[in-house]
Amino acid sequence: FYEYAAVRKDFGCSLEDMELECAKEINKVDDLTYDVVFYDNIKDAAGNEITAEDYAWSATEMKKAGNYEN
Numbered sequence: 043f044y045e046y047a048a049v050r051k052d053f054g055c056s057l058e059d060m061e062l063e064c065a066k067e068i069n070k071v072d073d074l075t076y077d078v079v080f081y082d083n084i085k086d087a088a089g090n091e092i093t094a095e096d097y098a099w100s101a102t103e104m105k106k107a108g109n110y111e112n
Contacts, residue, residue: 049061
């Protein structure tokens, strides 16, 4: 899994109170949809570019593994 797009500073904190890491901006579209804008040129330790598709893939795999409820 890659560096987090954002992290909660406190348990149960709101979207507005999250600490952004690789995401420049996160906007809630509806209860299950978020629009995330990532910084450009995010790379892994080997220098490979990490894309929004990579984040989507990771989230999908974590959901399949039972690590996310929604």
